[in-house]
Amino acid sequence: MFEFTNIQDYHAQLYNQTITCTKALQHYLQKIKQHKKLNAFVEVYEEEALEKAAHLDTERKSGKPMKRMHGVIVAIKDVISFRGHQLTAASAILKNFEAIYTATALQYLIDEEAIIIGNCNCDEFAMGSSNENSHYGPVLNALDESRVPGGSSGGSAVAVQAGMCMISLGSDTGGSVRQPAGFCGIIGIKPGYGRISRYGLIAYASSFDQIGIFSTNLPDAALALEIMSRPDIRDSTMMKNDPGTFSLKAEAGKKYTICYFKETLEHAGLDPEIKKSIEKLIDQLRANGNSVEELSFDLLPYIVPAYYVLTTAEASSNLGRYDGIRYGYRSKIEAENIEDFYCNNRTEGFGPEVKRRIMLGSFVLSSGYYDAYYAKAQKIRNKLVQQIEGIFSNYDSIIMPVSPGTAFELGKGKNDPVATYLADIYTVFANLTAIPAIALPLFSHSNNLPYGLQVMTKRGNELTLLQISEMLMQLKSKASVSS
Numbered sequence: 034m035f036e037f038t039n040i041q042d043y044h045a046q047l048y049n050q051t052i053t054c055t056k057a058l059q060h061y062l063q064k065i066k067q068h069k070k071l072n073a074f075v076e077v078y079e080e081e082a083l084e085k086a087a088h089l090d091t092e093r094k095s096g097k098p099m100k101r102m103h104g105v106i107v108a109i110k111d112v113i114s115f116r117g118h119q120l121t122a123a124s125a126i127l128k129n130f131e132a133i134y135t136a137t138a139l140q141y142l143i144d145e146e147a148i149i150i151g152n153c154n155c156d157e158f159a160m161g162s163s164n165e166n167s168h169y170g171p172v173l174n175a176l177d178e179s180r181v182p183g184g185s186s187g188g189s190a191v192a193v194q195a196g197m198c199m200i201s202l203g204s205d206t207g208g209s210v211r212q213p214a215g216f217c218g219i220i221g222i223k224p225g226y227g228r229i230s231r232y233g234l235i236a237y238a239s240s241f242d243q244i245g246i247f248s249t250n251l252p253d254a255a256l257a258l259e260i261m262s263r264p265d266i267r268d269s270t271m272m273k274n275d276p277g278t279f280s281l282k283a284e285a286g287k288k289y290t291i292c293y294f295k296e297t298l299e300h301a302g303l304d305p306e307i308k309k310s311i312e313k314l315i316d317q318l319r320a321n322g323n324s325v326e327e328l329s330f331d332l333l334p335y336i337v338p339a340y341y342v343l344t345t346a347e348a349s350s351n352l353g354r355y356d357g358i359r360y361g362y363r364s365k366i367e368a369e370n371i372e373d374f375y376c377n378n379r380t381e382g383f384g385p386e387v388k389r390r391i392m393l394g395s396f397v398l399s400s401g402y403y404d405a406y407y408a409k410a411q412k413i414r415n416k417l418v419q420q421i422e423g424i425f426s427n428y429d430s431i432i433m434p435v436s437p438g439t440a441f442e443l444g445k446g447k448n449d450p451v452a453t454y455l456a457d458i459y460t461v462f463a464n465l466t467a468i469p470a471i472a473l474p475l476f477s478h479s480n481n482l483p484y485g486l487q488v489m490t491k492r493g494n495e496l497t498l499l500q501i502s503e504m505l506m507q508l509k510s511k512a513s514v515s516s
Contacts, residue, residue, distance in 0.1 A: 035060045037199055039250045040105055047093065047104060054086035054093075054104035054148065061106050061150060064197045071173045073191040075111050076119050077151035082106075085148050101260060102145035108192040108201040111152045112159055113139055113244065114233035122235050123167040124157045126355045126362045126382030136233020137268070138244050138261040139202070145260055150198050153188030157384045158352065159204050159237045161185045162212060162453050163446045166386040171443060174216065176482060180440040183213030186245070190217045193247040200257055201247045206237050207340055208435075208460025210245030211472035211487060215435035218474045218483030220248050220502075224258060225492045226467035227272040230265035236351040238344035241464045251506060254471075255279040255499050262495075272493060283500040288322045289429045291501075294330040297459060302437040307484055310476045311434065314486065317508055326428075332420065333458070335413050340461040341454055342397050342410035348387075349394030355382065389450070414465050421466045425491035430501050432488055434459050435472045439482035459487060469495045471502050475509050 035057055037043060046052040065077055089104050109115060112122050113136045120132040135143070143149065156166040164172040164187025172187040174180040175195040182191045186203025190213035193201050203210045205223035214221025223245045234244055244261070248254040259279045265271055293315065298308050315325050357363040357378030364377035383391070397406040424431065437456055446453040463470035469492070472485040486505065490498040 040253050054089045058086040068195045073188040074151045100146040102147035105147045106199045107147045108198040110189045110203045112235040122158045123155045125168045137230040137265045156185035159185040183216035185209040187213050203245050205245040206241045207464050214472040215485035216440035221472040222246050223470050225469040227270050229261045230268040232267040238347035281503040290324045292326050292328050292428045296333045297433040304438045339410040339413040345390045345394030346398050349391045430490045435485040435487045439478045468492045469498050
């Protein structure tokens, strides 16, 4: 029976002829059928994936060298364009829409011989923290089906969590990769803004969005990140510097300077067990020779309001293109004028959460309120960037919780959307400041659910992020052995 540990071992099995791409793919297709109830996939590309697997098996037998993602089974979030395949952003307004080109980041994986197995359910237009705001219904957490998997990339997270693919791609605008990774007990990395091309990613908030990666281990995430970080002339916001190789190996005996914000651990909404675990980890880091210092960060209360003002403003602009004229959903109600036509299409096509954010965004951009809300939020963002640059001139990384608690029960977030927004307090910081961040599955709660630690480094320094993450994972492994 096939068991996946990491890409390197999988490639060794292929080389030694103990497995084939076809047999590995069949294993995952069976897993998808077995876990259909979890509702992680919108569409499975079974026929073409099998054709690709058979083609790779033939080429390998003929002696052709394997590329870096040879036969790797990848799932993608339903906001990432894949030519000739359905692309709906889990929204009725894009029902039956077919992508006319492939996202650059995805194409880079395909060029390295990855097999794309299907596209995954998500919160509509990536707006949500529970994967309940989907036209296709909620995704369930494989560890406890009464709980949410997190959002908005919940389907992509569960696809990895439940062993339905090897790695998956999501998108992260305010924590949509890291929060579900924390809830599902896997790794979720959001590169710094501009590290991976956004060409082919459906826009929610263009100055925040970034494609991210889910995996069960760091080497696989590092490999995918390295491949997808190549330049793209079609995305002018990409970083100009070459990231090089994302090696997890740090200098022998290297110690790090790490900080954490006092306010994040003393926040009233933080689960006491999560606080205690992170404090214990801080002691372990110090005992291992790392410098860990507490800092005060007085801008924390402004982070969530600034984030939602800015992202909803950008969303109200980006989602204006969905009008039912050129493509997508069109209401059957006969309209008397163009305004009614637009109104009918959008009222029926968009879900309640998307409508809420469009309306909020339109409000903060409106005459008389622009200076009071949008302009002030931009000032806060600029101040955050300045402060974070100062912090990273003295420290290698910042650590903090991924979320205030473990995965919550289905339906809980819908009853109080404001409370759900406030729960993003730990993840939106990295998007506001454009820095890379990762969620690491280091802890387990007394309720038997996992929760993660979030690590952040300065913009453009994903290599240090991965190396510190590797050190933390090894620390966890040593602690597990000793206990």
